[in-house]
Amino acid sequence: MAELAVLSASVKAIVHGPLDKVISLVNKEFSLIYGFKKDLEKLRGSLVMIQAFLRDAERRPVGEEAVKLWLQKLEGVAYDADDVLDEMNYKILQHKVKLQKKVESKEAYEFGHQFHIRDVDAYSAAGAVFSHSIARSRETDSVSVDPNVLGRDNDKSDLVKTLMRSRDEVVSVIPIVGMGGLGKTTLARLIYNDERIKNYFDARIWVCVSENFDVTKLFAMMLESLTQSHVEVQGREAIVKNLQKAIGVGRYLLILDDVWNDKADKWGDFKRSMEGINTTKGNSIVVTTRSEQVASIVATLPQHFLRKLSEEDCLSILKARAFPGGEAPRELDTIGKKIAAKCQGLPLAANLVGGILRNKGKSEWMLILNEGLSQVNGDENGSSILQILKLSFDHLPTPAAKKCFAYWSIFNKDFNLKKEQVVQLWMAEGFLYSNQGSDVMEKTGIKIFHLLLQNC
Template identity: 30%
Template sequence: MAETAASALLSVIFEKLTDEAFKKFARSQNIHSELNNLQSTLSHIQDLLSDASEKEITEKSVKKWLNSLQHLAYDIDDVLDDVATEAMRRELTQESGAITSKVRDLIVPACCTKFSLSERLHHKLDSINTKLQHLENQKGDLGLIVKNENPKNNNKGNETSLLESDVIGREKEKEKLLNKLLQDEPSKENFSVLPIVGMGGVGKTTLARFLYNDTQVKGRFELHAWVCVSDDFDISKITKTIFQAVSNENNEFADLNQLQVALKEKLKEKRFLLVLDDVWHENFNDWENLVLPFHSGARGSKVIMTSRKEQLLKMLGFDNLDHLETLSSEDALSLFALHALGVDNFDSHPTLRPKGERIVEKCGRLPLALKAIGRLLRAKTDEEKWDEVLNSKIWDSKSVGDFSADWKVIFPALMLSYHELSANLKRLFAYCSLFPKDFLFDKKELVLLWLAEGFLNKSNAAKSPERLGYEYFEELLSRSFFQQSPNEEPLFVMHDLMNDLATFVAREFFSRDDNRMTIGWLP
């Protein structure tokens, strides 16, 4: 998003403008007045960015305005870098000794160099200030206003685990699938497949996690493994993940054949439960190759497969698939209330219920969207804030990029949740677009990556950059931008639709080209 890039750039610019050494040099060059004007106009424009962030999604003119601001911000940053570089050069020159200084003064008088530099900077800054003032003057035509917002991101870190394991609704689905897991059904093979099929964000993984962690289910199976498959159906990678889960070993194998022989031995005559989460691949021959080691398991072994695709399952003999539908209106409202109010009802806030009902319908009764918007409103019980969310123009957004049909349905809710993040959190989330789908990451390692990129340098004196990074991480986790990995408790993952969101908003920041990652500002 253009607003995200512009906000981040302005933060960098303000940091440079407020540096004491920088201001001292600016006064010596008689450009402090121009820089003060620059800072003042930028502050006025910065106040408009929250409104622009919402409107750029539906209004091309605002998007164009933000792009112009972004490009001008690059020019400003370049000029400030020139000033800072010259200030450093002057400081080093002063330290080089009186003789060198006298020789330099004989060759080029100081007044001439000072005049030349000041003149160049005056010219550049006057031009920039004119363009910047022009951008500010356009606010009326664009309908941009200064929003009086409550402080964002007030959620506490200890709320991040809010009932992650609970599944509201789905009673029929839970009972049906539990019965299949706990009973030996007639099958030609030693293992059988239990499909969970539905659109993205409908709760397939959450339901699978509930089944996987059920006490009775855990006791019935000797071996357990969970694999996030996504659209990269790499048989060797999937097989190795299963092998590591059931063996607690991290052996290296020369080829897939050796790996499958080793897995076959580990599964031999043992009842196993395997979850293949988010399967997109529909090649039957690849499936047959993947499951070769599974045949050695004991009778009654199960494979839970979550997928948006039907073709492979139909090849496996599932002619009449039961789709996981969106939640009922009542269950959706309960889930939304749970994440917005901390309880699954509106008994304590009856006046909010009608607004909640309308928000639930705007979310399409999709659990992922309900959680995201619910956590956006967490502990905010004033009707004005709920009205602001309910009436946001983002719900009407159409330009959603080249993603799946599921993404287009859920996009407005996820975009609205992203819109409410602070500028710093937006940049940190956008950075995570560099992660492939279903990539498992460690909290500490991600904070160190943020730190290495310079994203955490603006910490206040009371907090170290690392501490600030951990707080930012917990905030993104509490808002459902991150999730705990289903099978790797210390690790985290982004829902693939959140990954799509990160990719969408990060286009002005970063790019990912196959296996190469490019980090930095994209002009």
């Protein structure tokens, strides 16, 4: 236990250094020039989150090997971040004179990219611990059932009409834009499964794109979605030919969920092939994205900006989550409204808070409102949802569940693990220790796995 506290303190010290550096770098005009102010801000977010976790680990020291391991991993992450930042500072000095004159944009681009800020593990570790559910780690599918989707009737009917009317181009592209947790994927799924859409399009394809926009891989995923069988590793030409066969000559609807690629040339490359694969007019692509920049690159039709839900809708989501299958007591109405207001129109926030309050009484609702949510104020950067995610992490019922969640989140976003594999790993790490044998451990693990999914 003492060792754990020492380790936690040492990670804390390590995090402090890079955090200061990030802050100073963010403030430097330099980062603006090279366009990675946003990246640095994200990194700062990750480091702040690591700090929050360390505070949590200190508050509830669980003297187990597993926590130590987790802290060690965070330590490694913090060091990685520190190295990158040191290198950046050094390079800034080195280039200062040059920068004051004029730097050609190509050089600037290469300069900015040699640091691979995006690759710093702090992203996938601490960042993903929170962004996990609002974000990129969860692979989506087209069939998942969204119970009680509220307040999206108009969005759905507008989009369905637009998709069925666009026959001027071979491929029309309509982006659904909005911040994480607003319900873009849910809306896309409503459209995809709408009966009119099913009748109108001869083929429907769902691809969860996430951060990795690799054109050949996208074609392979489309082919897999259409044929529902595994696509062997092949060159682009072979995959595209097979895709052409699978799509046929009828109209298709392609949903590209969660697109982050903001490189116009990559998108152009993808779209040109799509236009050649099937030359029938009236094909459509729906792109969901958080980024207006991405949306403006891909759009051929007006963008669909998703609005926040009303407070009443948030309250309904909250109640449905908190009292599954039952009625919420009337005495929670007033306080429920105040909590719903804190969800700021984000269905994900309402879901998370509702999960925390599952089957809880008035005193717990008061506590969450007055303490847990007191810092949550309106902003457009998604930081309030991070606070709500942290809150829901804090409220995971057992230390084992917390450790499992944290450990799971350490995996890179693109790392696909099956439920059984995750549980095996948790067992190997000793999170699920039980003296009743591995069967019991496995069952507990599976319960925790489902619990975590519920809480995300």
